[in-house]
Amino acid sequence: MNKRYRFGFVLNTTIGNMTRYVNLRKYAERDAEVDFTWAPVNHYTPPDTPSRLRFLPAPLFMRARVLQQAAPVMRQLDQLDAVMIHLFEADILCALRSYMRKSPLRISSTDEAPMVDRSAYPLYPNDLKKPVWRQKMRLALDLWRIRHTDYFIPFSQWAADILVRGCGAPADRVRPLHVGLDLDLWACPPRPDRPSGGPLKILFVGGDFVRKGGALLLDVYKERFQDSAELHLVTRQAPRDLPPHVYVHSNFTPNDKRLTALYSQVDMLVVPTTADTGPLWVYMEAMAMGLPIVGTDTGSNTELVRHGETGLIVKIGDGDELANAVRALLADAAMRHRMGKRGRELIEEKYNAAVNVPKILLAMKDAVDASRRPSSGQTHSGVLAAPSVFAPPAPQDEGGR
Secondary structure: OOOOEEEEEEEEOOOOHHHHHHHHHHHHOOOOOEEEEEEEEOOOOOOOOOHHHOOOOHHHHHHHHHHHHHHHHHOOHHHOOEEEEEOHHHHHHHHHHHHHOOOOEEEEOOOOOOOOOOOOHHHOHHHHHOOHHHHHHHHHHHHHHHHOOOEEOOOOHHHHHHHHHHOOOOHHHEOOOOOOEOOOOOOOOOOOOOOOOOOEEEEEEOOOOOOOOHHHHHHHHHHHOOOOEEEEEEOOOOOOOOOOOEEEEOOOOOOOHHHHHHHHHOOEEEOOOOOOOOOOHHHHHHHHOOOOEEEEOOOOHHHOOOEOOOEEEEOOOOHHHHHHHHHHHHHOHHHHHHHHHHHHHHHHHHOEHHHHHHHHHHHHHHHHHHHHOOOOOOOOOOOOOOHHHOOOOOOOOHHHO
């Protein structure tokens, strides 16, 4: 069967990004009109790189290994109609190629606009260690690649606003749309009834224990809740010598049934992250399971955690405020139920992969159709926006000024 479209995907699959890739691929490959080429890239477990490149400095050697994983798509750019990229290195190469010669439509899929939004990025430890000249170079490269990107499908409205206001991306070529959760695997169970006087259960999920706020939560727990609640930590960096009633879980995979079981046994998710672009996968997973959230206002997190509606937002690094939010949820079962119910509804409304992935593909088809018929003003579905999304804006009427 001849396919109408050929799409390539170069996607970061490091840590939480793996779930996004798994969900996107599962629902995308149900589309019979599209021939797909996939290039999942993991920064931490790249394949062996030719020994002839081992003379490179460590940062360049790592980027060479990353680009090796992107090769299945990069080698076929001449045969593709569009390529979606969520990987800085591949984005730069594709931008350079489009600058030099004809290339497929480039669609940037991102949760961030790196080094542009100072409200989040200075808090990342890796960025704090970088010299100023490297930060400036990264910013210049980001702005340059954005100018040479055809369309944007960011994961959040927050990222979309930064692209438009901070980076100069045309607003009519930006369509925020998250891949979403596989709700076939994340069914909302009845919350367990706790025995009278029995401990409630607090859950933390975060690989980077300190940046995600795990250390702060642990301190607050030891000081104020150790005798009244259990604390469950899902992390790869748990500290040693933990106090009683603190339990560590690890080695989960994307959409892991053991993780869904853990969510079903606890009473709230608390992740007071200090720096994230979001929206956090763990917030979405917990909300899908009917849990209230205690989170922080960083990146796009408040698009999920709506204060007083789906959870409680606390100030970054404020232990007293965090303790008050946890105490309020521990004390009020009706509040937990109400917030958990509304959270599940929000996930079903806006973060359902079975609905969102077809929208992403329709948006890509719109872009390709418009490039094939640039003067028609017609698009495949109208998912991204009006016809101006895919064609230069109409000239202004001089007499109408």
